[in-house]
Amino acid sequence: MTKAVQTKSQKRQEARHAQILDAAAACFVKEGFHGTSMSKVAAEAKMSVGHIYHYFASKEEIILALVEREQEQTLVKVSEALTIPAEDLVEGFTERLSDSLCNHATPFQSILNHEILAEAQRNPKVAEKVYETDAMVREIFTKMFRERLGIEDCEARIEAMSAMFHGLGSRTQRNPNIDIDGLLPITREFLRQIFGK
Amino acid sequence: MTKAVQTKSQKRQEARHAQILDAAAACFVKEGFHGTSMSKVAAEAKMSVGHIYHYFASKEEIILALVEREQEQTLVKVSEALTIPAEDLVEGFTERLSDSLCNHATPFQSILNHEILAEAQRNPKVAEKVYETDAMVREIFTKMFRERLGIEDCEARIEAMSAMFHGLGSRTQRNPNIDIDGLLPITREFLRQIFGK
Numbered sequence: 001m002t003k004a005v006q007t008k009s010q011k012r013q014e015a016r017h018a019q020i021l022d023a024a025a026a027c028f029v030k031e032g033f034h035g036t037s038m039s040k041v042a043a044e045a046k047m048s049v050g051h052i053y054h055y056f057a058s059k060e061e062i063i064l065a066l067v068e069r070e071q072e073q074t075l076v077k078v079s080e081a082l083t084i085p086a087e088d089l090v091e092g093f094t095e096r097l098s099d100s101l102c103n104h105a106t107p108f109q110s111i112l113n114h115e116i117l118a119e120a121q122r123n124p125k126v127a128e129k130v131y132e133t134d135a136m137v138r139e140i141f142t143k144m145f146r147e148r149l150g151i152e153d154c155e156a157r158i159e160a161m162s163a164m165f166h167g168l169g170s171r172t173q174r175n176p177n178i179d180i181d182g183l184l185p186i187t188r189e190f191l192r193q194i195f196g197k
Numbered sequence: 198m199t200k201a202v203q204t205k206s207q208k209r210q211e212a213r214h215a216q217i218l219d220a221a222a223a224c225f226v227k228e229g230f231h232g233t234s235m236s237k238v239a240a241e242a243k244m245s246v247g248h249i250y251h252y253f254a255s256k257e258e259i260i261l262a263l264v265e266r267e268q269e270q271t272l273v274k275v276s277e278a279l280t281i282p283a284e285d286l287v288e289g290f291t292e293r294l295s296d297s298l299c300n301h302a303t304p305f306q307s308i309l310n311h312e313i314l315a316e317a318q319r320n321p322k323v324a325e326k327v328y329e330t331d332a333m334v335r336e337i338f339t340k341m342f343r344e345r346l347g348i349e350d351c352e353a354r355i356e357a358m359s360a361m362f363h364g365l366g367s368r369t370q371r372n373p374n375i376d377i378d379g380l381l382p383i384t385r386e387f388l389r390q391i392f393g394k
Binding site: 175 | 353361367382391
């Protein structure tokens with residue numbers, strides 16, 4: 001097999017991999033991790049069950065791969081914070097909070113997050129991935145606090161900031177009439193406190 | 198049927214009702230709403246499937262009754278806030294936040310919350326119940342802000358405070374080594390800002 005052919009086959013493998021994960025995510029969103037079977041994933045992916053098993057040995061493997069993919073996307077998004085100049089941090093994060101409030105209103109992503117967090121408490125392997133992602137996110141924010149703001153002791157600040165991000169996200173699910181614009185001044189004030197600005 | 202007999206039968210009915218909801222909650226925590234069937238609920242409750250159907254016409258009815266029971270418990274807990282004197286609100290809420298952080302570390306309640314919020318985004322009837330609970334909670338807090346703190350325009354404050362409560366709860370699920378005591382000063386400062394103290 002030549003290198004070019006290998007690459008083509010690898011690309012096809014990756015595309016199939018992504019296709020299965022997309023189908024699995026769609027199933028999990030519709031019927032939960034526990035309401036989804038490998039045959040349902042296969043039907044959604046328009047592939048045979050045997051073909052699915054060629055890529056993933058079990059539903060657990062699919063779940064773990066999906067959590068890993070979510071991890072990669074989260075890290076890309078969080079790393080963008082490192083490109084914000086120190087003087088723009090309060091405004092940059094206020095904007096991100098507002099964006100994330102609008103995004104959390106998308107049921108697909110939010111159901112998937114609930115499924116992952118519920119499953120993390122049932123399955124230690126999923127929990128490990130969730131802990132790992134969060135540790136990586138905290139590391140990025142620690143770098144930001146130390147290098148951009150000169151704040152060494154930032155653990156509690158990062159916890160409170162992360163809580164506010166996750167918590168505001170869940171507000172749209174409990175109050176469909178939430179006044180996002182009305183929240184901006186109070187979150188801006190909160191971020192000033194967190195960033196010591 | 199005499200009144201005494203009726204009461205006894207009502208009590209038995211209520212006990213059976215609670216027994217089914219407890220069993221259903223245990224199943225949902227283990228296998229999610231969608232991984233749970235009426236026969237699994239029956240096995241967990243040590244009752245026949247026919248007996249379960251005598252109390253609930255469908256799994257959806259069980260889910261809605263469970264969300265209602267959660268609603269009642271939430272309202273009892275939140276109403277306690279109305280008994281805190283104005284000058285003790287910051288400390289009282291800091292303590293409650295710290296307690297809620299410890300409680301969220303209990304997988305049972307936290308999985309159930311994730312299941313409910315995920316299902317609310319699939320099933321409009323569940324969503325209605327979640328919205329209704331949140332509206333009632335906001336009403337209690339509005340009363341608290343107006344009567345205790347003389348703050349009329351409190352919508353954004355209540356949203357930010359609720360976000361912090363929910364968000365800190367989810368932190369224990371992402372960071373098992375969270376330093377709860379280290380978080381107290383920063384949450385106290387946040388609550389001072391929210392309560393205008």
